[in-house]
Amino acid sequence: MSENQAQESEQLSTTYDARKTELETYKFWEDNSCFKADSNSKKEPYSIVIPPPNVTGVLHMGHALDSTLQDILIRYNRMLGKEVLWMPGCDHAGIATQNVIEKNLAREGKTRHDLGREKFVEKTWVWANEHKNRILEQFKLLGASFDLSRKRFTLDEGCNNAVKKVFVDLYNKGLIYKGNYIVNWCPRCQSAISDVETNYETEPGHLWEISYALKDEPGAIVIATTRPETMFGDVAVAVNPKDYKYKDLIGKNCVMPLTGRVIPIIGDDYVDKSFGTGALKITPAHDPNDFEVGLRHNLPQIKVIDEKGYMAQNEYVPPQIQGLTREDARKKTVEMLEQHQVLVRVVEHVHNVGKCQRCNTTIEPLLSTQWFVKMKPLAEPAIKAVKDGSIKFIPQRWEKNYLMWMENIRDWCISRQLWWGHQIPAYYHNKTGEMVVALENPDPDNYTQDKDVLDTWFSSGLWPFETMGWPDTSSADYKKFYPTTTLVTGFDIIFFWVARMITMGLEFTGVAPFSTVYIHGLIRDEHGQKMSKSKGNTIDPVDLIEKYGTDALRFTLTYLCTYGGQDIKISDEKFEFGRNFTNKIWNASRFVLMNLTKTKDELKLDLNKLTIADKWILNELNETTKLINENIENYRIGEVASILYEFFWNKYCDWYVELSKIEKNEAVLVYVLENFLKLLHPIMPHITEAIYQKMPINKETIGIINSSYPKYDNKLSFYDDAKKMQTVFETIKALRNIRAEFNIPLGSKINIVIDKNEQLYSQIIPYLERLAKVAKVEFKQNVQIPKSAYCVVDDTKITIPLEDLIDINQEIKRQQKKIEKLEPELNSIVKRLQNEKFTTSAPADVVEKTKARKEELISQINLIKETINKLS
RNA sequence: GGGCGUUUAGCUCAGUUGGUAGAGCGCCUCCCUUACAAGGAGGAUGUCGGGAGUUCGAGCCUCUCAACGCCCACCA
Numbered sequence: 027m028s029e030n031q032a033q034e035s036e037q038l039s040t041t042y043d044a045r046k047t048e049l050e051t052y053k054f055w056e057d058n059s060c061f062k063a064d065s066n067s068k069k070e071p072y073s074i075v076i077p078p079p080n081v082t083g084v085l086h087m088g089h090a091l092d093s094t095l096q097d098i099l100i101r102y103n104r105m106l107g108k109e110v111l112w113m114p115g116c117d118h119a120g121i122a123t124q125n126v127i128e129k130n131l132a133r134e135g136k137t138r139h140d141l142g143r144e145k146f147v148e149k150t151w152v153w154a155n156e157h158k159n160r161i162l163e164q165f166k167l168l169g170a171s172f173d174l175s176r177k178r179f180t181l182d183e184g185c186n187n188a189v190k191k192v193f194v195d196l197y198n199k200g201l202i203y204k205g206n207y208i209v210n211w212c213p214r215c216q217s218a219i220s221d222v223e224t225n226y227e228t229e230p231g232h233l234w235e236i237s238y239a240l241k242d243e244p245g246a247i248v249i250a251t252t253r254p255e256t257m258f259g260d261v262a263v264a265v266n267p268k269d270y271k272y273k274d275l276i277g278k279n280c281v282m283p284l285t286g287r288v289i290p291i292i293g294d295d296y297v298d299k300s301f302g303t304g305a306l307k308i309t310p311a312h313d314p315n316d317f318e319v320g321l322r323h324n325l326p327q328i329k330v331i332d333e334k335g336y337m338a339q340n341e342y343v344p345p346q347i348q349g350l351t352r353e354d355a356r357k358k359t360v361e362m363l364e365q366h367q368v369l370v371r372v373v374e375h376v377h378n379v380g381k382c383q384r385c386n387t388t389i390e391p392l393l394s395t396q397w398f399v400k401m402k403p404l405a406e407p408a409i410k411a412v413k414d415g416s417i418k419f420i421p422q423r424w425e426k427n428y429l430m431w432m433e434n435i436r437d438w439c440i441s442r443q444l445w446w447g448h449q450i451p452a453y454y455h456n457k458t459g460e461m462v463v464a465l466e467n468p469d470p471d472n473y474t475q476d477k478d479v480l481d482t483w484f485s486s487g488l489w490p491f492e493t494m495g496w497p498d499t500s501s502a503d504y505k506k507f508y509p510t511t512t513l514v515t516g517f518d519i520i521f522f523w524v525a526r527m528i529t530m531g532l533e534f535t536g537v538a539p540f541s542t543v544y545i546h547g548l549i550r551d552e553h554g555q556k557m558s559k560s561k562g563n564t565i566d567p568v569d570l571i572e573k574y575g576t577d578a579l580r581f582t583l584t585y586l587c588t589y590g591g592q593d594i595k596i597s598d599e600k601f602e603f604g605r606n607f608t609n610k611i612w613n614a615s616r617f618v619l620m621n622l623t624k625t626k627d628e629l630k631l632d633l634n635k636l637t638i639a640d641k642w643i644l645n646e647l648n649e650t651t652k653l654i655n656e657n658i659e660n661y662r663i664g665e666v667a668s669i670l671y672e673f674f675w676n677k678y679c680d681w682y683v684e685l686s687k688i689e690k691n692e693a694v695l696v697y698v699l700e701n702f703l704k705l706l707h708p709i710m711p712h713i714t715e716a717i718y719q720k721m722p723i724n725k726e727t728i729g730i731i732n733s734s735y736p737k738y739d740n741k742l743s744f745y746d747d748a749k750k751m752q753t754v755f756e757t758i759k760a761l762r763n764i765r766a767e768f769n770i771p772l773g774s775k776i777n778i779v780i781d782k783n784e785q786l787y788s789q790i791i792p793y794l795e796r797l798a799k800v801a802k803v804e805f806k807q808n809v810q811i812p813k814s815a816y817c818v819v820d821d822t823k824i825t826i827p828l829e830d831l832i833d834i835n836q837e838i839k840r841q842q843k844k845i846e847k848l849e850p851e852l853n854s855i856v857k858r859l860q861n862e863k864f865t866t867s868a869p870a871d872v873v874e875k876t877k878a879r880k881e882e883l884i885s886q887i888n889l890i891k892e893t894i895n896k897l898s
Numbered sequence: 899g900g901g902c903g904u905u906u907a908g909c910u911c912a913g914u915u916g917g918u919a920g921a922g923c924g925c926c927u928c929c930c931u932u933a934c935a936a937g938g939a940g941g942a943u944g945u946c947g948g949g950a951g952u953u954c955g956a957g958c959c960u961c962u963c964a965a966c967g968c969c970c971a972c973c974a
Contacts, residue, residue, distance in 0.1 A: 038933095040933095226971090226972070233974080249974085250973095250974065251974055252974065253974080264974095296973090296974095297973090297974085298973050298974085300973090301973045301974070302973080302974065305974095306973090306974050307974075308974095309974090313974075314972090315972085315973085315974075316974080377972085377973090377974090378971095378972060380972085423902070423903080424902095426901075426902075427901080427902070427969070427970085430900090430901070430969095430970070431969095431970075434970085434971085517968090517969085518969095521969095521970095552910085554966095554967080585922090586910090586911080588911080588912065589912095589914080590903085590904095591903095592903080592904080592911090593903095593967090593968090595910070595911090596910095597910090599923080600910075600922090600923085602922095602923085602936070603922060603923080605936065606922095606934095606936045606937090607936095608936090609934065609936050609937090610933090610934065610936080610937085612933090612934080613933040613934035613936095613937090614933060614934075615933085616933055616934085617933030617934080618933085620933075621933090656914095657914090660914085662914075664912080665912085665914085668912075668921075671921090671922095672921085679933090679934090680938090683933080684938095759939095759940095762939060762940065763939090763940065763941090765928095765939085765940085766927080766928070766939060766940035766941075767927095767940075767941080769927080769928070771928090771929095772928090772929075772931070772939090799931095851918085854918080858954075858955075861954055861955090862954085863953095863954040863955095864954040864955070865954080866954080867953090867954055867955095868917075868954060868955075869917090872917055872955090875917080876917080
């Protein structure tokens, strides 16, 4: 696509080779640095940061949708003349990446401990460096116009500096603390995870009722539990103080079965009298609620399950149970309880079990020393920003969701017992254990850094500003492109990511990191199931691209992406829709370019030389342009796709290009095509660029990519002429209809008699002759032609002598059917107009419209009746 | 337990201020009319989940019921 080529009118190939065109076009943009953002530009900025895909990731349909939407906004704003930056990068994905490397090691029969931390991290870096480019390279297949010269990684040096600064500052402000609390512990990942990384699954289970004997007196108290294996960590039995059944037992002691340990019976409002037996065992080290109860009552904390999910080997756990898995321990404990005849009852019980988001292992609530972010003070400004409109969610309903979460926010456990990630900048004196939180190790000889790393989302939470050079607020990118404009993502990471970016952005930069959050739905399979590799129901975007082309993929996804942000169900075949559209665009463009006879300069649009057909299509283009601009500004991107499809296929191709075979205005053909391509470019960038390059027009810029987006233009508004043209179309359609209904072959031409409006119809005779295969048009007033069919367009009666063409009886039946269809509507309209309340309270134009419709129906019905009479 | 979403043509879904329903696919008829059969022309198909209310008028607003789905909470 050299400059020489671009200057000349060229034929388009007979068939469209999407992949070839797309690769060439993308290369053309890259070679010309079309995606590069200039932070010194004077133009208004527009920026988006990509939701960084995991370095472990492979391109999937979710990326395809998400990136297409971002690219549409980026390209649109670029064409609006703004200085756009789409910041790419990927996420180091702490647990996910470490899992991959560990799995690789496992194949060699090794664990990460065989390598040691340093070697392991080194190895992971090698892998990450290989893979972090792979996923962004794949995004290129989507046509992504991001600025790869700026690509970032959440674990690169810049991000690490930002993370350290944020950590240290939050610590100094008292918003980060370290403490011993119950956390969600994944025994497989061997790490704490946060609340949002824990998913609950409903599972059938049991409620075991166990009898605890009272100490020094007869009787027992029966507790109910779903986890008997944790009983060895019990430190009390709790009842509700208002529960008359147990009130008197409070303050007494009981003796635990199997171990004989003596624990107190306490009263606490937390206990629900009506659940289970109304008595609850308290195990502070293994249950978050029990932990709270334990603190209130100053109870000890006894750990009986270790970090790997095995029963502890300590004096609290009976020897038969020690070292068993949680599952085996449960069976064994129940067995032993039965033997001791203290198992009172087993009730089937469906309950929710926490699972690790990463590996689906059952979470163990575990007492552990971890780092936390105190969220309440950070949440306040984040709530305010959404409430006062500084940040707007689209669709708006997500604001409620966000606010509910923020208003009930809990502290965020940020430490992970992993090796891959940002190591916590806390340093401990080797002898005294004194802790220093600082950007750098104060004295590497005597201080050792905290072993833990930070939750991946901690660094992702800084993404909009850490990628712009922060903490250097004088950096060019930060000044030009921060805060960013729009954030585009799925609803599934509003809490994980969006909420954290907002809190961190406000806390550290004083402004919201973006003003609009555009939330789209999730991609699902044709049955509405989430796509997953394990279910085997995934559709690979790369396959779709190879089969249908990137533009077809983008267009189909966009078309399916409705304003409500509903999930999108897809199947392979659905993309034929977009493929067919690319084919149509290519062929229509090919036809138009093929038939041009004029030179570039002669193709200038001359508004003084327009037929009504020209004015009609220019008016349609103009109205379409207006609608497109409005809808894209309002994030109704699916609507944009559908409007463009309708305009091009049903207006430009079906009518205007067809009309051009009779009488053509090359300048208009080219003008409309050019502007349509520009309007479509953000959605289907490659094909529009490829055709644009071959158009014989004076181009303002190197490519359509940086041409200016069409705007509504008063000079192109031809409402009255457009309406006339509609009449032409109605006439043609009516005639075609009669022809098709009666199988009048195209070979046999028909005559028509038009009873008035000669002036208008004389303009359209050529069209009628060609498009409706009319042989002869006559103008007569009030003629009586036997055995005729009529049709009415506007107020003009068109008579078609049928005698020689059709079966008359069949026609009578057809006409009667028509009346049956029209009458119910007429009846209801008449009724409405008789209703005084309607005529007085409805707006005048509505009443007028209704009256007009009534007249129209009456005249239509009369005409049909007349036709029937004439035929019989 | 709390919140949200969905329910419209056989299928997948649109429907922006309330004025009597649209598209794509599929289906039926005809056409290779030389840009496109991945196409063209025409056609059939809906008491807009049920019920009630507001209104002259409801797919759209209010209430209620039902089914399905999602999120949050996590009563052991």
